[in-house]
Amino acid sequence: MNRSHLTIALVVLALLIGTLPVALPQDATPVPLNANILTWAEAGSNPQESSPSTAGELGLMDGSGAFTKLLDVPAQTSRLEPCGNEAYAPDGSTFAFYMGLDSGTLYLMKGSDMPVPVAEVNALTCLGGGTFQFSPDSSRLAYIAYEPDAASSEFADGFLHVVNTADLSETYRYENVTAFDLAAGGMAFVSFFTNDRSEADEAAVFWWNGNAEREVATLRPDENCRYTSASITTAPDGSLLLVLGHRCRSGDTRTSWQLYRINVEDRSATLAASEFAEGQFASYTGTNQIMILPGGDAALFLVPDGVTANTAGVMVVQLADLSISEVIQRQAVYPTLSGAPNAFPVVSPDGRWLAVVVTSVNNDNTLNVIDLSAPATPPITLSAGSRNDLITTMAFSADSQRLIFIAGAAGLGRDAGNSLVALDLDSGSDFRIKRGHFARGFAIAPDGSAVAAMDYELPEDEREPAYLNLVKIDIDTSETTLLAEGADVVDGKVTNQRFAMPLSWRP
Numbered sequence: 249m250n251r252s253h254l255t256i257a258l259v260v261l262a263l264l265i266g267t268l269p270v271a272l273p274q275d276a277t278p279v280p281l282n283a284n285i286l287t288w289a290e291a292g293s294n295p296q297e298s299s300p301s302t303a304g305e306l307g308l309m310d311g312s313g314a315f316t317k318l319l320d321v322p323a324q325t326s327r328l329e330p331c332g333n334e335a336y337a338p339d340g341s342t343f344a345f346y347m348g349l350d351s352g353t354l355y356l357m358k359g360s361d362m363p364v365p366v367a368e369v370n371a372l373t374c375l376g377g378g379t380f381q382f383s384p385d386s387s388r389l390a391y392i393a394y395e396p397d398a399a400s401s402e403f404a405d406g407f408l409h410v411v412n413t414a415d416l417s418e419t420y421r422y423e424n425v426t427a428f429d430l431a432a433g434g435m436a437f438v439s440f441f442t443n444d445r446s447e448a449d450e451a452a453v454f455w456w457n458g459n460a461e462r463e464v465a466t467l468r469p470d471e472n473c474r475y476t477s478a479s480i481t482t483a484p485d486g487s488l489l490l491v492l493g494h495r496c497r498s499g500d501t502r503t504s505w506q507l508y509r510i511n512v513e514d515r516s517a518t519l520a521a522s523e524f525a526e527g528q529f530a531s532y533t534g535t536n537q538i539m540i541l542p543g544g545d546a547a548l549f550l551v552p553d554g555v556t557a558n559t560a561g562v563m564v565v566q567l568a569d570l571s572i573s574e575v576i577q578r579q580a581v582y583p584t585l586s587g588a589p590n591a592f593p594v595v596s597p598d599g600r601w602l603a604v605v606v607t608s609v610n611n612d613n614t615l616n617v618i619d620l621s622a623p624a625t626p627p628i629t630l631s632a633g634s635r636n637d638l639i640t641t642m643a644f645s646a647d648s649q650r651l652i653f654i655a656g657a658a659g660l661g662r663d664a665g666n667s668l669v670a671l672d673l674d675s676g677s678d679f680r681i682k683r684g685h686f687a688r689g690f691a692i693a694p695d696g697s698a699v700a701a702m703d704y705e706l707p708e709d710e711r712e713p714a715y716l717n718l719v720k721i722d723i724d725t726s727e728t729t730l731l732a733e734g735a736d737v738v739d740g741k742v743t744n745q746r747f748a749m750p751l752s753w754r755p
Contacts, residue, residue, distance in 0.1 A: 284360070285309045285691060285700050286343075287718070288321060288328050288749040289732070294687055294702075294716050295328070295749045306347070308360060308754065311720065313731040315748075318362055319347075319355075327352060328751065332376030332583075333594055335752075337386040340646070340694075342413055343752050344382075344389065346374040350399075350585075354380075354391065356416065360754045366416060370394040372404055376583045376592065377534035378479065381430045382413070389413055390430045399585055403448055403476050403493075404531040405440055410456075420456060427536075431482040434458055438478040438490065447474035451492060455512050464488070465510045465517040472497045477529035477536040483567060484544035487511055491538050491549050493529035494522075503528045505536075505551055507565060507572075520570040526578070527554030534583035534592075535560045542599050542621040548575070550582065558584035559607065564623045575623050576616065581605045589638050589658060595620075596648040601673060603651050605632075605639050615639050617651060617671065628676045630669075632656070640666075640688045645696035649673060652699060652723070654686045668701060670723055682726050687716055691750035698722050700731065700750035709740055718748040 288295065290304025304321035306328070321328060330336075331344035331354060343357045350371050355363040372394045373379055380391040394406035408425035411418050420435075428437035434457040440448035453465040465488075469475055477493035488510040495503045507521045529536045529552055538549040545567055550560040555578060562576040581604065583592045590613055593604040602618040613632040619625050632639045632655045642653035651673065656666025668681040668690075685704035692699055699721050704714040715735035721728050732748040 284311070284693075284754050285731075286318075286345075286357070286751040286754050287315065287700075287732075288751060289315060289746070290321060291744070291746045293713065293734075293745045294747050295689070296326075306363070306751075309718075309731060309748065309750075311729070311731075313718075315732075321347065324349065325352075327371055328749070329374065330752065331374035331380045331391075333592070334376070334378075334381050335374075336597075337382045337389075337413065338384055339386040340755070341386060342382070343754070344374075344380060345751060346371065351396070356389070356413070357752075357754070364416065366411065367391075367393060367409065370396065370398060370406070371585060372398055372532070375532075375534055375585060377537040378427060378429065379534075381428070383430045384432045387413055388419070388430065390428060390435065392425055392428070399532040401531055402446075402474075403440060403478075403529075408437055410435065419458075420461075422454070422456075422461065427478040427480050429481045429488075433486075436480050436482055436488050438480050440475060440478070443474075448476070449474055451475050451478060453480070453488065453490060453510055453517070455488075464512045464515045465490075465508075467492070467508070467517060469494055470496060472499075476503065477531070479536045479538045479549070481538045481540050481547060483540055483547070486513070489538055489540075489547050489549075489565075489567075490517075491536060493525075493536060495528070500524070503552070505529075505549075507549065507570075509570070520565070521572055523551075525551050525554070527552035527557075527560075530557040530584075532585040533558040537582070539595075541623060546623065548602070548620065548623065550580075553578035555579055555609070558582050558588060562604070562618075573624065575618060575627075576604070576606060579607050580616070581607055589640070590632075591639050591642045591653070594642055594644060594651075596644040596651075596673075597646055598648040600648060601644065601651070603642055603644070603653075605642075611636050613638055615642070615653065615655070615671075617673070628671065628673075630655075630671065630678055637666075640686075641690055643690070643692055645692055646694050647696055650696060650723075652681075652690070652692055654688070654690070654701075668699060668721065681723055682721050682728065685714065689749055691753045693753050694755055696723065700753065702747065702749060705734065707737065707740070707742055712740070712742045713745070715742055715745050716747045718750065 287309045303323045306319040307317040335344045354366040357363040390410045392406045398404035405426045408422045410420035424439045439452045441450040443449045451467040454461045473496035490508040492506045502524045535552045559579045581590045590605040615630040617628040651671040657664035671678040687702040690701035718732040736744045
């Protein structure tokens with residue numbers, strides 16, 4: 249037996265007896281220098297169908313498949329994932345992830361050090377679209393610890409926490425917060441205050457300068473109306489852009505969106521635009537978002553389209569004259585707490601590119617990659633394949649030169665399959681890295697050379713179940729290395745199924 253086979257055998261044995269081979273002492277945090285892929289390892293056919301009674305382990309796996317345990321993963325864990333679409337600190341040093349069920353633990357991991365718990369939070373904290381953020385200089389992080397019933401309430405709110413990244417000491421906290429933006433010079437946030445019917449009849453906008461908060465605008469809905477959501481961002485000139493969801497009990501009861509520009513210095517708020525939306529802002533989705541585009545002369549914001557709870561139209565507002573244009577009319581897929589067949593949007597590390605799946609009522613799915621530095625330019629578009637095919641996972645390389653994604657059949661079958669694909673953003677051309685039966689989720693190497701992905705192995709005997717291997721694939725050559733097998737095959741029979749899910753490729 250060679251060394252690599254011995255390593256895999258030890259991992260298999262450890263999974264069966266509940267302990268991985270290199271367990272760290274409780275008072276020790278160092279890990280091997282060659283350990284790099286943060287991986288969730290557990291018995292079960294896949295992460296979505298892991299045994300409710302079986303505990304797993306989170307650890308670092310090197311290029312040969314050797315695994316070093318870091319943390320126990322409690323039994324019944326259904327969510328182990330990056331904390332939203334801003335899980336990486338801008339300087340690349342720190343990674344935030346969530347582990348648990350609909351409530352769980354927010355962790356912070358610096359480099360390949362032992363992950364450290366930050367707080368017990370609701371899964372909404374890591375939904376994305378601004379619910380968790382690092383400051384531009386990576387020195388601070390902020391998140392909303394949502395109320396337990398936030399996902400079923402008309403609007404989601406909770407306590408806003410600001411924490412120093414270095415030592416996790418808390419520097420600020422405020423209640424009833426629905427949205428925030430952690431900017432270079434401070435933080436803008438919105439707090440809803442309610443009437444005796446628990447309706448938001450006041451939206452207070454604050455600016456925190458690192459020492460104290462100052463209320464810079466107080467907005468109230470029309471008579472017999474209330475606010476249902478908020479999103480806020482900071483413009484380069486220091487002004488704030490705010491999108492509010494607004495809904496009335498009588499008259500026209502459709503949801504409308506309201507776009508405000510707020511002058512922090514003189515505490516004035518100007519209604520820039522308002523229009524009825526085709527759908528509602530749902531508390532458990534990320535369909536109310538606004539972000540400043542590269543160059544600082546425009547902002548992108550979302551409008552719910554009413555087709556599904558988590559699909560939206562994408563709009564752009566020019567800051568000079570507050571004119572508004574439409575980038576995507578409807579059915580851009582955005583985050584929802586329960587998950588979705590297609591991948592959620594991702595923004596490139598340099599802030600230039602937005603990748604979003606646009607679906608249709610016929611389930612024809614198309615990848616749209618928008619150049620945020622020129623949003624009026626037609627996006628790069630790529631089809632998922634045939635009708636009902638999906639784009640299940642996508643991520644940008646660290647240098648923002650490529651988008652890697654999985655596209656193809658939704659199911660697992662002998663004649664079904666999907667592909668790992670790379671899109672070169674400068675040329676707009678794409679190429680297939682590897683055909684396979686790839687499960688949702690992968691991790692890209694920091695240098696952009698390889699992908700760690702889960703690929704189903706189909707036994708020759710069609711009566712035997714497919715099992716999930718963890719593989720490393722070279723993006724340019726397609727060379728594939730087996731890191732962890734997903735089962736034992738004895739006399740043609742598949743036994744002891746297990747999975748190893750890559751979460752992040754750590755430096």
